[in-house]
Amino acid sequence: MDKISMTICGDGGYDDSYSVTCNVDGHPYVLSITDTAGQEEYRGLLSASTLNSDASLLVYDITNPSSLETLHQWRRNNASRTSSDCAKSLKRNPEL
Structure with missing residues (x-):
């Protein structure tokens, strides 16, 4: 079975996790x-949730400058x- 995983760095406006086949x-x-929600303590989730992902x-968040600043580190971690x-x-x- 293939796996698709998404990590959302947001404002907590959604449930913490969702999974469906x-x-x-x-x-x-x-x-x-x-x-x-872009929080540092959740970085460990990234390695587990992206392992073997397709x-x-x-x-x-374009309205939050710190969201964009931390995105670079999330991208590096995701890529590795x-x-x-x-x-x-x-x-x-939000989309413009």
Whole structure:
């Protein structure tokens, strides 16, 4: 079974985590979303949630300068824990 994992750096406006198994073209995928609210103490979740992932999404808050500043470290950590063929995406929130 393939695995897709997302780590969301946000304001805590969502549940802390969400996981569901989806079937795409007859293949099961696990979609896991983890909202860390960008907090330092949740960095350990990143290594567990992105291990063997096929995709990763990082979200930052454009209205909060510190969110963008810490994004660079989240990206480095994410890149060091995922394979080179892992699809990586960056999303700004709120979208303009």
